[in-house]
Amino acid sequence: MASKRRGLPEINAGSMADIAFLLLIFFLVTTTMDQDTGIARKLPPMPEEELQEEDPQIHAKNIYTVLINSHNQLLVEGELMDISQLKDGAKKFINNNGIDPNSSENPEKAIISLQNDRGTEYMTYIRVQNELAAAYTDLRNNASLNEFGERYADLNKTQMKEIRKMYPQKISEAEPKNIGGDE
Amino acid sequence: MSKFRKDGKKGMPAISTASLPDIVFMLLFFFMVTTVMRETTLFVSVTTPKATEIKKLKKKSLVSYIYIGSPVRRMQSSYGTAARIQLNDAFASVDEIQEFIATEREARDEKEIPYMTTSIKADETVKMGIITDVKQELRKANALKINYSTRKGTY
Numbered sequence: 001m002a003s004k005r006r007g008l009p010e011i012n013a014g015s016m017a018d019i020a021f022l023l024l025i026f027f028l029v030t031t032t033m034d035q036d037t038g039i040a041r042k043l044p045p046m047p048e049e050e051l052q053e054e055d056p057q058i059h060a061k062n063i064y065t066v067l068i069n070s071h072n073q074l075l076v077e078g079e080l081m082d083i084s085q086l087k088d089g090a091k092k093f094i095n096n097n098g099i100d101p102n103s104s105e106n107p108e109k110a111i112i113s114l115q116n117d118r119g120t121e122y123m124t125y126i127r128v129q130n131e132l133a134a135a136y137t138d139l140r141n142n143a144s145l146n147e148f149g150e151r152y153a154d155l156n157k158t159q160m161k162e163i164r165k166m167y168p169q170k171i172s173e174a175e176p177k178n179i180g181g182d183e
Numbered sequence: 184m185s186k187f188r189k190d191g192k193k194g195m196p197a198i199s200t201a202s203l204p205d206i207v208f209m210l211l212f213f214f215m216v217t218t219v220m221r222e223t224t225l226f227v228s229v230t231t232p233k234a235t236e237i238k239k240l241k242k243k244s245l246v247s248y249i250y251i252g253s254p255v256r257r258m259q260s261s262y263g264t265a266a267r268i269q270l271n272d273a274f275a276s277v278d279e280i281q282e283f284i285a286t287e288r289e290a291r292d293e294k295e296i297p298y299m300t301t302s303i304k305a306d307e308t309v310k311m312g313i314i315t316d317v318k319q320e321l322r323k324a325n326a327l328k329i330n331y332s333t334r335k336g337t338y
Contacts, residue, residue, distance in 0.1 A: 013204070027215055031218045036246070038234075038238065038331050039238070046325070116315075119312065121308060121309070121310065121311070123308065126307070
């Protein structure tokens, strides 16, 4: 009776914080903050059957062949190579500029040909892709530091285009064969 | 000086916790907004390989995911341990990829189709054979923008 006369009593909001904490902890636990990251690549379109384009003539010296077998071993330009040396090897090849007559003429003509076996592990494939991408990133960074005094990632769009023209990332992937070992 | 001494004698006043719920609610809303609930249950176990030359995947609404890996333990009794492809919420065969891409495209605006990316989330132990088959199907479906999902790090 007494309380009625005084009007409705205030609702105790003391436990509000506890409820909010409970929810907060639930969302904290379920949240995945990780952003999806990955290596972006573009697949070549399917060749049209009727339109048999003539293969453009490419000098063998402008191609850097990288083969990966089913035992995850690398054969680069006919020689066995450890994956840790691939980046430097690719950089040397791309930036040859005709110094070595058996290597690329200039970075624009340099093509990296990658072929893997059906039994190659995905991890190795990604590592090779990563090393090759890293080689290009290094070269582009060097070029943009020389030209514009900034790293490639900090350039504006037209500058980026210019650098990309100097070092086009040409990685061609042949369809896999059973290069070595059966699995 | 005397002022301080007076306070000290009385003891510290209790800190008001009345604004605590407000602060907690603020945090709560932040996490509620930023949370992305996983929309598909994974039937395959995927540990993506590590790489350094990675790019962030932008515009998540335009990304379709293809998961490749060996089935998780509770599915192994019925599906074995060989690597399998998962599209949406079910195991799929390689032939179903074209259909999957077509349905993904239908759900998007026509203008956005060229910007659509397919993210391949494959386990690092998967063999390239299955990945190559997937890539061939994607080429046939003309879904040429792909992204090999990787973690940041080096071996």
